[in-house]
Amino acid sequence: MTKALISVTGADTTGIIARVSTKLYEMNINILDITQTILGGYFTMMMVVDLDGANRTFEEIDNAFDSVREELKMSIHLQRMDIFDAMHRV
């Protein structure tokens, strides 16, 4: 399974999860886990997704989020989970 982390940070507003998950649904990407916190109005969400079923390349998926980034005025990073596993698990 090719897992990726989507981290979303920025000012809290309505519909963040809705917009991100709709975009994922359009690209046939399954969500494996979600955590979110709000600190002083600053929204942080981490979403672990499975890219195996996706109908796009990594680059296309990342580019597809440009419209969501623009709309929500939030920072959205997509990166492979391997880097976290490598760093924190022996």
Next chain:
Amino acid sequence: MIETGEIFQTLRMIQEENFDIRTITLGINLLDCSDPDAEACGRRVYDKICRTASRLVATGSEIEREFGIPIVNKRISVTPVSLMCQGDPRPIARALDRAAKEMGVNFLGGYSALMQKGATLADERLVESIPEVLSETERLCASVNVASTRAGINMNIVREMGEVIRKTAQRTADQDGLGCAKLVVFANAVEDNPFMAGAFCGVGEPECAINVGVSGPGVVKRALEKVKGQPFDVVAETVKRTAFKITRVGQLVAREASQRLGIPFGIVDLSLAPTPARGDSVAHILMEMGLEMAGAPGTTAALALLNDAVKKGGVMASNHVGGLSGAFIPVSEDIGMIESAKAGALTLEKLEAMTCVCSVGLDMIAVPGDTSAATISGIIADEAAIGMVNNKTTAVRVIPAIGKQAGDTVEFGGLLGFAPVMPVNPWRCDDFIARGGRIPAPLHSLRN
């Protein structure tokens, strides 16, 4: 499952603490490109590099994007040119520079000669051509090995390199002697080093290999900020843990690059390589340990601990460790070193002492423009002696700043940074250097 805190830690290391993969370097064997006709040899070299490295930069960028970790440089190292060159090496140099530009790599290393015991005709031609080649090419890096623990020091070539460095500085004087920033004089040069300017693809290397250099002085500094005032046991442990994490990512990137390019993985180089950016300094790690400036008494001990702990932490994180592996102390590429040198805390002699306990040597140091060739040779001889006796790699990359004096500044720009011109011991060593010959290899028993 990875915890949120761990994810934040990784993101913080990359976004705030300048953690990056410093280089993916593709080593390419060029021995099969040898040809009696220098121009034909150049064409074969160019074609082979373009064939082998065509996807290097694109693959590096892909990995960078997918894993969210910056890969600052993609580079190429090749067989030492003197080994494959049967005539004039200059057409090959031009071909290498063209290939580097075509492939989009910022440096290509391997305009090199291994002369620790003596010179072949090809070695002599190559060394003679270095000033011209480095002033007329842009991305080509040169290195010369002048000593080894097994062979001793070739003082004839040490003498000649003093002249070569001065000529190179003079020919590139309008760029503050930039040519000399692309020229390294080694003792015990390693065959799989991914870092420039000293990278080349040694004769024991495979047809091609992916070697990766990691970096993260900022991450180590930040980790040490959390253990202020605690004993050195804690300091060493903290550095080890951090080096382990950094190196694991290096290993991951090396494995990915190797798989995607279909090129064998060579080594991960466990290095702390600074840049002139704030928050990316090895000197600041030393200062975090409790020194007012790099160069203060205690600096050599601090560096010894740092260097050793980086290796101990990194070794377990990678399948194959190699290259130079250790903390680098280039002056112009480290803002803390620059500040310490400017303040007069860091002298050439202290830097020489520091090179006894770390990787690699007197690196990116600007010296006054009137420093004689013999004095530069003397500096090289001292550094080579440290490498030879201690069975380690040492190197000299000094830049005579033509028309400038101690206290002036030279500016190279980019990763090469800027440096204060440092004073050099004024006492002469001309008669010592004029002797020539070879300093015999040292005895490695009766070690008291």
